Amino acid sequence: MSSQSNKNAKKSVGYLVVLFIILTAIYIVDEISSNITTTMQPEVILDLFKIPGGSVLSEEYEDAVGLFTAFSMVSYVFMLIAPFYKALADKFGRKPFLILNTLLMGVGMAICMIAPNYIIYIIGVLVITFVKSNDMQVMYIIETAPDNHRAKLCNLTKAIGLVSVALIGVFRQMFYNKDDLSSWRMVFLIPAILGIVVALICIPIVKETPVFLKKKADKEAGLVETEVPVKDFKNEAVNTNKPRGGVFNAFKYIFKDPQVRKIMIAAMAFALVTGITSYYTTVLKASSDGGLITEEMISIVLVIFPFVNGLFTLICGFLSDALGRKKACYVFSGVAMIGLILFVLGTQFGWSYIIIGIGWGMFIGTLWSITDTLVLVMPSEATPTDMRASVLGVMSLLLSVGMALSIIIFTVAMNVFGTDTLGIVSLIICIPLTIVSCILLTRVKETKGNDLNAG
Secondary structure (H helix, E strand, O other), rough: HHHHHHHHHHHHHHHHHHHHHHHHHHHHHHHHHHHHHHHHHHHHHHHHHHOOHOOOOHHHHHHHHHHHHHHHHHHHHHHHHHHHHHHHHHHHHOOOHHHHHHHHHHHHHHHHHHHHHHHHHHHHHHHHHHHHOOOHHHHHHHHHHOOHHHHHHHHHHHHHHHHHHHHHHHHHHHOOEEEEHHHHHHHHHHHHHHHHHHHHHHHHHOOOOOOHHHHHHHHHHHOOOEEEEEEEEOOEEEEEEEOOOOOOHHHHHHHHHHHHHHHHHHHHHOOOOHHHHHHHHHHHHHHOOOOOHHHHHHHHHHHHHHHHHHHHHHHHHHHHHOOHHHHHHHHHHHHHHHHHHHHHHHHHHHHHHHHHHHHHHHHHHHHHHHHHHHHHHHHOOOOOOHHHEEEEEEHHHHHHHHHHHHHHHHHHHHHHHHHHHHHHHHHHHHHHHHHHHHHHHHHOOOOOOOOOOOO
């Protein structure tokens, strides 16, 4: 190998290291922005709705949650344009949207921080919700990492991002004072600044993904057909020719391709489990107001669970590459159910904050690993490059619809049965749905090892 080749190889390795550091930073921004509005939800509602006595067990709080959720549901209407937005990455490239998404996460948190009322606050949440579902950093990793390390690198960067969620608990301890309800705003300050700064750093450093550049070059050279036959995973040609790219073509692809359609159905069933993640701090606050745990224990739980979450997410990545996507999802589902049981019983009976924190970390670590596998990894490995961003955009939209429905179910349950029973209700809802999703997944063919450049 020549000296110039050695220099180019070292330069390439050096860039990849820097790229993955930046993508990890983006994952940190993504995970903090995705979790901070949920983590601080009780404090935000108590302040913006001026709840008498500041108790989550009051009827006023339950009514406020219902109103807050109703306005939040309106924001999901805007998610209908998310696939069209994400599909633009198939045309213009991944880089512009990686930068814009990260910037808007920071801006969204800044809007939440300065919101004078819950309407403006929800606008900030809407901005975050709209861009966080795009997960462009995941596509960067998928299209840059070696095939045999794809899931490991995805989950390694995500694990670091998830551990950083502990900073929310740290900022809560630093800035939040229960005697000053408006002090929740300062918890948003540092994360908002971080999102904006990381986005600006990306502009001169990050390059377009090699998979996208290759496909673009092939298309310009006339080496890529505008329509290609799609094949299923028995290597049998499907008779229908599928045009590539675009949201409507992505919808057609998802519902007509047997493999992707089955993945979507399993993902939708699992999406109905996710509603409890919007109200876990309400479960904690209800336990605190009921005298079972203390406010200080809640802050410690918020620091503990991200580390457990990150650990299980990292483990899930290695298991996914070792066992395959399907078998790994079965294992993750079992761990998730155990974790949720520990969390719920811990809050119901006043167990140690260590058990409560570990239980919740186990649950969401495996919960979101399953979601990422069903919504991002498996569809990516089952979809041609020219349709990948479009398909992932539609899958994210369908996931959002399922999550919105799940939130409505949990909100109704809270108002019917009371805030103090929300934990037990979550077990009744989540465990059967997790089992149903696993049964549906048995009909899906394994996607591990598929060549992303093949289509």
